[in-house]
Amino acid sequence: MKKLSARRRHPLAAVVVLLLALAATGGLYAAFAPASKAQADETSQSLAIDEGKKLYAVGCASCHGTGGQGSSDGPSLVGVGAAAVDFQVGTGRMPAATSQGPQVVKKKNIYSQAQIDQLATYIASLGAGPNVPTSAQYGPEGADIAKGGELFRTNCAQCHNFTGKGGALTEGKFAPDLEGVDPKHIYEAMQTGPQNMPSFPDTTLSEQNKKDIIAYLNAVNSDETVNPGGLELGGLGPVSEGLFAWIFGLGALVAVAVWVAARTAKAKKS
Amino acid sequence: MSTTTTTESRSRGKAPAGERIADWADGRLGIYSLAKANMRKIFPDHWSFMLGEVCLYSFLIIILTGVYLTLFFHPSMNEVVYHGSYVPLQGQLMSEAFSSTLHISFEVRGGLLIRQIHHWAALIFLAGMFVHMMRVFFTGAFRKPREINWLFGFLLFVLGMFTGFTGYSLPDDLLSGTGVRFTEGAILSMPIVGTYISFFLFGGEFPGHDFVARFYSIHILLLPGIMLGLVVGHLILVFYHKHTQFAGPGKSNKNVVGMPLLPVYMAKAGGFFFLVFGAIAAIAAIAQINPIWAIGPYRPDQVSTGAQPDWYMGFAEGLIRYMPGWEINLWGHTLVLGVFIPLVLFGVVLAALALYPFIESWITGDKREHHILDRPRNAPTRTALGVAWVTMYMITLVGGGNDLWATHFHLSINSITWFVRIFFFVGPVIAYIVTKRICLGLQRRDRDKVLHGRETGTIKRLPHGEFVEIHEPLSQEQLHTLTAHEQYQPLELGPTVDENGVERKLKGSQKLRAKISKAYFDEDSQIEKPTVDEYKEITSGHGHH
Numbered sequence: 001m002k003k004l005s006a007r008r009r010h011p012l013a014a015v016v017v018l019l020l021a022l023a024a025t026g027g028l029y030a031a032f033a034p035a036s037k038a039q040a041d042e043t044s045q046s047l048a049i050d051e052g053k054k055l056y057a058v059g060c061a062s063c064h065g066t067g068g069q070g071s072s073d074g075p076s077l078v079g080v081g082a083a084a085v086d087f088q089v090g091t092g093r094m095p096a097a098t099s100q101g102p103q104v105v106k107k108k109n110i111y112s113q114a115q116i117d118q119l120a121t122y123i124a125s126l127g128a129g130p131n132v133p134t135s136a137q138y139g140p141e142g143a144d145i146a147k148g149g150e151l152f153r154t155n156c157a158q159c160h161n162f163t164g165k166g167g168a169l170t171e172g173k174f175a176p177d178l179e180g181v182d183p184k185h186i187y188e189a190m191q192t193g194p195q196n197m198p199s200f201p202d203t204t205l206s207e208q209n210k211k212d213i214i215a216y217l218n219a220v221n222s223d224e225t226v227n228p229g230g231l232e233l234g235g236l237g238p239v240s241e242g243l244f245a246w247i248f249g250l251g252a253l254v255a256v257a258v259w260v261a262a263r264t265a266k267a268k269k270s
Numbered sequence: 271m272s273t274t275t276t277t278e279s280r281s282r283g284k285a286p287a288g289e290r291i292a293d294w295a296d297g298r299l300g301i302y303s304l305a306k307a308n309m310r311k312i313f314p315d316h317w318s319f320m321l322g323e324v325c326l327y328s329f330l331i332i333i334l335t336g337v338y339l340t341l342f343f344h345p346s347m348n349e350v351v352y353h354g355s356y357v358p359l360q361g362q363l364m365s366e367a368f369s370s371t372l373h374i375s376f377e378v379r380g381g382l383l384i385r386q387i388h389h390w391a392a393l394i395f396l397a398g399m400f401v402h403m404m405r406v407f408f409t410g411a412f413r414k415p416r417e418i419n420w421l422f423g424f425l426l427f428v429l430g431m432f433t434g435f436t437g438y439s440l441p442d443d444l445l446s447g448t449g450v451r452f453t454e455g456a457i458l459s460m461p462i463v464g465t466y467i468s469f470f471l472f473g474g475e476f477p478g479h480d481f482v483a484r485f486y487s488i489h490i491l492l493l494p495g496i497m498l499g500l501v502v503g504h505l506i507l508v509f510y511h512k513h514t515q516f517a518g519p520g521k522s523n524k525n526v527v528g529m530p531l532l533p534v535y536m537a538k539a540g541g542f543f544f545l546v547f548g549a550i551a552a553i554a555a556i557a558q559i560n561p562i563w564a565i566g567p568y569r570p571d572q573v574s575t576g577a578q579p580d581w582y583m584g585f586a587e588g589l590i591r592y593m594p595g596w597e598i599n600l601w602g603h604t605l606v607l608g609v610f611i612p613l614v615l616f617g618v619v620l621a622a623l624a625l626y627p628f629i630e631s632w633i634t635g636d637k638r639e640h641h642i643l644d645r646p647r648n649a650p651t652r653t654a655l656g657v658a659w660v661t662m663y664m665i666t667l668v669g670g671g672n673d674l675w676a677t678h679f680h681l682s683i684n685s686i687t688w689f690v691r692i693f694f695f696v697g698p699v700i701a702y703i704v705t706k707r708i709c710l711g712l713q714r715r716d717r718d719k720v721l722h723g724r725e726t727g728t729i730k731r732l733p734h735g736e737f738v739e740i741h742e743p744l745s746q747e748q749l750h751t752l753t754a755h756e757q758y759q760p761l762e763l764g765p766t767v768d769e770n771g772v773e774r775k776l777k778g779s780q781k782l783r784a785k786i787s788k789a790y791f792d793e794d795s796q797i798e799k800p801t802v803d804e805y806k807e808i809t810s811g812h813g814h815h
Contacts, residue, residue, distance in 0.1 A: 229558030242581025
């Protein structure tokens, strides 16, 4: 200790401390930073990046720039992560048409899952971002449906309606109906917040919370949903119910009234 | 009279049981004379005269099903943890009101069906009242002596709206809770008294622990009680005034042509009740309504998109949705015009409907009784005003559902709001002009028909080559029906200077009345119906085909 304290005023001491500090920060970062998935398999990783880059150059670069840096036609993709790519391309939203309406809508996906993975790997290599979730993360095991419902009504229903039937946003934009959306895509949408949707990273909605929400949606807005009361009428609430009451309710009763009134008793001729 | 019958029948042995029961009852209730006077009451036949019956029967259905629901509903806001059979809510905190509604829906036998009948019947009841009221309006059935009955009906409609609203709020679900919050906001927007009324109504800060129990009393006792009284009054007045009828041969202001209450109308009405009940039950069995389990329990920190009230309150929702969010801040107080103006408009638009019969009778100055209905075309200004009112109402409903219009027709919600803002003012004007033109066109056609007969579509070639269409003269009955209506003449104020050269003072209200009367009845607002002379001249065959 004595040796060290004797040299603490040495002209190079500051440099040594600086080096040590840098090494410590860098080491800590390397240890704690989100690790890339394919670290173990470096060759296949770089192969995927190459393939992804080719696909990117054909399908995406015209708007997002040759290196994913973005342009006036599309945002930068540095740091959006593999999850964002998997969502956007997997739901067919990307590549988007050159001229589109108020928002980019879901359409038929033209890439195979393998190609999407390659694209995702390439984009992830540009900067760290959320990874594609695994089926254990969005699967139904261990999910609390009721808790998911509470979370959904607190965080999602404002735009997506009570049971995720969708709703209007400003200027022709809308929150889509969530029926039939792949659980993986729902998870990724929450994680990355596409378009007008806010993102709900794990610090806001934990992995378990997301799983609960997905399970709730599966219970109330999917093929498996049971409507004990009969026809759901779109699940949109009183507007569709009112329309139904007027057209089929009052309409039927007026028809009955016309029928009854037309069958009048004839006066007996005497 | 009853004594003589009994002595007579005793001398011949016992009277039939039915007669004896009737006799027993008559001796105590005096129903014979009442029945004698009313059983033969005549009702004219027309489908639109049965709209009121639709309302009456759905009201009865609502009362019957409502009684069943009260047996299981707990009007309490105590917080409980749900452990019932609906999985996606298990373990959730909710009020007892909500949990008992879930219990009715999932565990009580027939509970969900009865709930749905109750709710569908309510929507149909209000829709029926709306259409019934329009029927009365467009045929002029509100004229003397029926103005008070018009007000009774109007009150029934308004009370029906609020009874519906309080009932819709009872399950304490997220949708209705949002509606109650909306109402609280509207109350708070009232200057000075708003805060006090809100605290009084909710027993403190919203939502508190009282409103479900309070709404329950209002929903099942206070408002239906008043409505029942009004319904009875409404029906007594219908009996007293006798039913109106459309013009036709043999029908006058002094008679009613139709079928007697007993047996024909009793059978018809009784059968119609079951048809209405059956139709509503079928709808309730087919289509789901207000699925509170999917909506979830109310929490003031949650809200969903697509939060609308039932259709009859959609009018209020619309007014609020497209009103710009104006407000005035003065001396530390905020006057929320964006909410307060819609609240005032809500009252004004409804009041216009209530007061119309009095306004029209002031303009026409007609103090006679009217039992013959107008055909809408023969009162063009009234019809046009009515259509303008309905247009405004419907445009406001569109505004109330602007988000669903946006998503289903791929439109921008902002454009819809602006469309509604503009057409709230412009729409009724266009509707007024168009309706009036259509009415005048129809009047012209009637006039043509009377004078020239019906176009048969048969073309005849004359010897010199001219083609003419054969017109078939109308029967005497048809001629009567088409010309039975009377036409008012615009009010003349007379000379402003009398014979001595003294200027006559005219009150502002008189001038206004003359002006409106002109707009109602001058030659641009009605087509003069053919006179007997015109008819004779044309049919006497001077060169007409």
